[in-house]
Amino acid sequence: NADQAMYEAKSSGRNRYCFFTHSMLETTQTRVMLARDMREAIEHENFEIYFQPIVDLNSNRIVKAEALLRWQHPTRGMISPVVFIPIAEANGLIVPLSNWMFREVAKMARRWRELASSPIQFSINVSPAQFHGDSEMPECWIDTCREYAIPGETIVLEITEGLLLKANDDVGGKLRALHQAGIQIALDDFGTGYSSLSYLKKFDIDFIKIDKSFVRDLETDPNDLVLSEAIVVMAHKLGLKVIAEGIESAGQKALLAAAGCDYGQGYLYAKPMPAAAFENLLREARAAEEAASAIEKAHR
Numbered sequence: 659n660a661d662q663a664m665y666e667a668k669s670s671g672r673n674r675y676c677f678f679t680h681s682m683l684e685t686t687q688t689r690v691m692l693a694r695d696m697r698e699a700i701e702h703e704n705f706e707i708y709f710q711p712i713v714d715l716n717s718n719r720i721v722k723a724e725a726l727l728r729w730q731h732p733t734r735g736m737i738s739p740v741v742f743i744p745i746a747e748a749n750g751l752i753v754p755l756s757n758w759m760f761r762e763v764a765k766m767a768r769r770w771r772e773l774a775s776s777p778i779q780f781s782i783n784v785s786p787a788q789f790h791g792d793s794e795m796p797e798c799w800i801d802t803c804r805e806y807a808i809p810g811e812t813i814v815l816e817i818t819e820g821l822l823l824k825a826n827d828d829v830g831g832k833l834r835a836l837h838q839a840g841i842q843i844a845l846d847d848f849g850t851g852y853s854s855l856s857y858l859k860k861f862d863i864d865f866i867k868i869d870k871s872f873v874r875d876l877e878t879d880p881n882d883l884v885l886s887e888a889i890v891v892m893a894h895k896l897g898l899k900v901i902a903e904g905i906e907s908a909g910q911k912a913l914l915a916a917a918g919c920d921y922g923q924g925y926l927y928a929k930p931m932p933a934a935a936f937e938n939l940l941r942e943a944r945a946a947e948e949a950a951s952a953i954e955k956a957h958r
């Protein structure tokens with residue numbers, strides 16, 4: 659059914675689906691209802707943060723994770739961020755929601771610091787709305803890092819190209835303040851938005867994320883491989899690291915690694931998962947590393 663958008667959310671290995679027709683989403687009634695439910699959900703903490711590992715393509719170690727929001731609605735089931743983030747942006751709830759999320763991620767980053775052999779970086783998606791006007795976002799988030807005693811470098815903010823093209827807000831100043839506190843910046847969904855590249859030199863950017871639309875057909879479409887290789891070469895010459903998202907096959911991984919891509923994220927490694935599952939994964943990875951180094955020692 660072409661008129662029906664299907665939003666899929668995954669939870670502990672099971673697939674749950676949530677159906678909305680485009681016309682349903684467009685009615686103010688639905689938006690008002692979801693906005694009301696969202697307020698309650700923030701109060702009752704019905705939002706959950708899932709974590710998806712990001713792997714170093716050379717060592718195959720988990721070195722980062724992307725935090726992704728999930729909404730478990732009491733009657734509608736799991737609602738995708740693709741549906742509720744735009745509503746939260748429109749009604750202003752994105753600010754308290756993101757502040758809550760930042761705090762939770764900082765808390766988990768603190769808790770997991772000792773678990774991995776080297777500290778994991780956590781990336782958080784940021785909406786342009788948080789850079790608007792007199793938002794206190796930079797100071798507030800820098801304070802949260804101090805409160806949980808995590809270095810700024812523990813956090814990566816994922817922003818989109820659209821944000822950087824907005825001239826009216828002081829985006830550059832806010833990014834600089836975050837950067838001075840050590841917080842890093844990744845350009846998400848790279849290549850899907852606008853074609854201006856000038857912002858790559860104008861703003862403090864640390865990572866480029868190759869969008870999954872370039873990764874999907876990497877093994878069959880030579881153009882996608884050329885584009886991915888070109889992005890890596892350009893990024894490295896500018897001193898940036900590259901993360902590829904949406905890696906689903908070993909073939910895609912091999913091509914990206916051969917192209918020099920630094921990090922990868924996708925179902926090949928793991929789907930986004932609840933905090934408890936991610937913690938188990940870190941423990942298992944740690945145990946496997948320790949076992950491997952014990953074997954190495956025994957053979958020396």
Ligand code: C2E
Nearest residue numbers: 726727739740743783784785904905906923924925926930
């Ligand atoms: P994104 O930031 O580009 O996140 C990557 C999306 O790709 C995630 O979808 C992730 O689950 C999905 N993904 C990861 N690996 C694979 C793969 O191998 N194959 C496929 N087909 N998909 C993969 P998700 O979690 O549904 O999030 C969708 C978008 O919603 C995100 O895109 C981001 O723009 C937005 N979003 C999610 N959480 C937040 C948040 O806390 N704040 C804001 N502002 N936006 C968020």
Ligand code: MG
Nearest residue numbers: 724783816846
């Ligand atoms: Mg992202």
Ligand code: MG
Nearest residue numbers: 846847867903
């Ligand atoms: Mg992305």
Ligand code: MG
Nearest residue numbers: 847869870903
């Ligand atoms: Mg994307």
